[in-house]
Amino acid sequence: MLEGFGPILRKDLRLELRSGESTVALVSLSVLILVVMVLAFGPGGARRAEIAAGALWIALIFAGTLGAAQALLAERESGCIRGLLLSPVEPATIYAAKLTVSMIFMAEAGFAVLIMLVLFFNLEFGGGLLRLVPIFALGMLGLAALCTLLATVSGRVRAGAMLLPVLVVPLFTPALIAGSKASAAVLAGQPLGAVTTWLKLLFAFDVLFVTAGYLLFEHVILED
């Protein structure tokens, strides 16, 4: 069912290891956003957890959009997406591979942001950060699914990469609220059990957009 998934994933990772373009851009952008947030709001204070959570999710959304765009738009710009479409690999498998690549790029940026977050906001390496992992993973999956699908659509027009955030941010808002609320709660010391409603919302968002991408990719990727 997922024939071709492994080769596409390996090829994208090999290209990234060779050029490092996405990693450098994603990590730099994420750290920059975080620095701006720290300078704007200050690292201390009673609302430290909320500001840290907000900074984390703003960095995630912009880095994620860039990461997904890189994974798919580069393939489109070089024309190589046609090589994949003219192969026996099912379009849904191409989508799954691109989604996974986006997740990996986002995880890299996310890891860099988490480290910076700890340093800038004087957070402790401990339970609070570990509890952030499932929230972050669910958020990244939803964002990667949404970005991969929308990058396919925006790639059809000129300046598609610039259009992508305009399309992504409004649709990602429910998950953004859920993710930042849940993150703020766990960074403030609450257990994961206290944020199950937000986790369910993130999970539902993931199911919706992963399924939509899997089903729709074939129709939006083909040329008119």
Next chain:
Amino acid sequence: MAEIVLQAQRISKFFGDRPVLNAITFAVSAGEAAVVVGRNGVGKSTLIKTLCGLTRPSAGRLLLFGREPTDLAGVQFRRIGVLLHQTLLYPNLSARENLEFYSEIFGIEQPAAHARRWLGQVGLERAAEEPVSALSRGMEQRLAIARAMLADPDLILLDEPFAALDADGAALVAALIRQALARDAAVVFTAHAPLEIAGVELGLFKLESTGLTPFDEGRRGALRSLLRRL
């Protein structure tokens, strides 16, 4: 009777209001070869992209192996080899890595050995580890042709395969076309001027804004002096 591999029935293609292909009717059976000749910008590349199912015709019906492209299971795309104007090669991967990657996604066993064999066939053994971005246009074209043909497809659609090639390269592509026909593949390719391939009976068609018309024998005879022989 040979299987009809490709059948286009009054295919038209519009970009907005602008017609590019006009009611193209065309069929190719297994073991047959056809060349579509037309001036620059007449729609040869669009024709190839439409015939391989990459773009949808605005009107008309296309059948590949008796089915509409949208009804073809993914695995049947292994039966179609396509060379487009873009080479579909990854510039930051080496020539070998590109062919290995495409061999893998086409489900070819022992992709590394297969890629090496094809590099040999197109005379690129020495450039195997060079990134595609460092290859000359002619070498890239040879590699792109290897990519299109590496799964031994039953239908081969080539957009200007002789472009950018020197005499040796052109002879090599002609030999690959002969080999493909010998194993009963159908071959359709485009060119900007009429040409002949020694030992190959080519159906010769002219693409114009009014449609696709075959060269009749009389016109073909008159063209004889203009034909480029490979």
